[in-house]
């Protein structure tokens with residue numbers, strides 16, 4: 001039976017002749033579905049696929065594992081139609097993103113109920129459902145609804161929340177920290193691809209004011225998990241100010257830096273790019289902005305997509321006035337945007353020069369992630385050519 005979403009953060013549906021409503025939850029900001037039908041293990045995957053493609057969300061009432069199987073079956077059906085190749089890498093990239101966004105929309109139509117449990121916790125009231133209390137509390141905060149209050153969430157999102165909880169629990173080993181682990185929170189950029197972190201461990205430190213790296217001051221702009229601030233602290237930098245705008249990133253960085261024993265050296269502060277004047281100037285300013293100039297379509301994409309290169313340009317424009325005379329800005333940037341025709345190298349060089357900066361050197365790393373070597377992966381040619389670099393930038397007036 002199909003119902004109609006109310007469009008104000010609640011969803012309504014008809015079930016056994018009765019009208020039901022529930023709250024709507026979507027981390028990616030997806031709107032509540034307009035039509036909801038109840039489904040269980042008896043529904044054939046082809047019928048389910050037809051319904052979700054037509055815009056009817058399916059509220060699962062069967063066995064939790066059955067829902068997982070159906071999601072996998074829907075995924076196989078979406079993937080039968082691979083993204084089209086464009087005439088240029090740029091066009092292929094846009095077609096690829098369109099296909100990903102359609103995939104996310106279609107797979108996001110399989111919904112499961114999430115119920116408020118005592119103590120603001122959460123449960124999934126389905127047979128054989130996993131424990132989701134801790135994972136959901138980490139991602140969503142404690143539930144504010146009364147016990148038994150129902151929200152609907154896509155199974156795909158819930159799986160992401162559960163996966164993020166596992167990553168946070170286990171942590172990611174970081175070679176540059178002698179294998180110590182960094183624990184990413186849900187929605188905070190994870191250093192799983194560690195090659196960029198090695199660059200920060202390898203780059204030569206600028207001369208310390210009067211001997212000893214303990215006198216060096218650094219800023220880490222957009223600190224995420226705090227991993228680069230931790231590497232700088234491990235290298236003996238005496239004082240690091242790490243900034244971010246995201247509340248989750250700030251909490252995550254603080255927790256990691258405490259765990260890594262670097263909390264005495266690193267100050268984590270909320271700031272739009274640079275810390276305020278009280279932090280003074282820095283000998284090293286490191287920044288790893290999102291590397292593709294395009295609009296993110298979800299919170300999770302914000303670490304990858306930087307609309308109009310806003311963060312990159314903001315970092316470059318403010319750098320000279322935040323550096324000591326012999327200081328260096330360390331910009332970490334993949335050149336994937338160049339290979340995709342999204343941002344030519346000359347444009348980047350123009351912004352660097354326009355910000356009163358010169359390039360003192362570049363350290364490069366080849367990606368270690370699987371997609372670079374998998375010829376079947378979308379956008380293979382661009383990904384195979386991708387290099388991540390640490391650009392060492394100095395003030396033009398003192399270089």
Ligand SMILES: C[S@@+](CC[C@H](N)C(=O)[O-])C[C@H]1O[C@@H](n2cnc3c(N)ncnc32)[C@H](O)[C@@H]1O
Pocket residue numbers: 189190191221222223224225226227228243244245246249271272273274288289290303304311
């Ligand atoms: C690609 S992630 C890098 C995180 C971390 N530095 C690392 O290398 O793993 C970019 C980070 O910049 C943060 N960010 C985005 N815009 C920002 C801004 N205007 N000011 C401060 N941080 C920002 C994001 O929240 C995110 O944590």
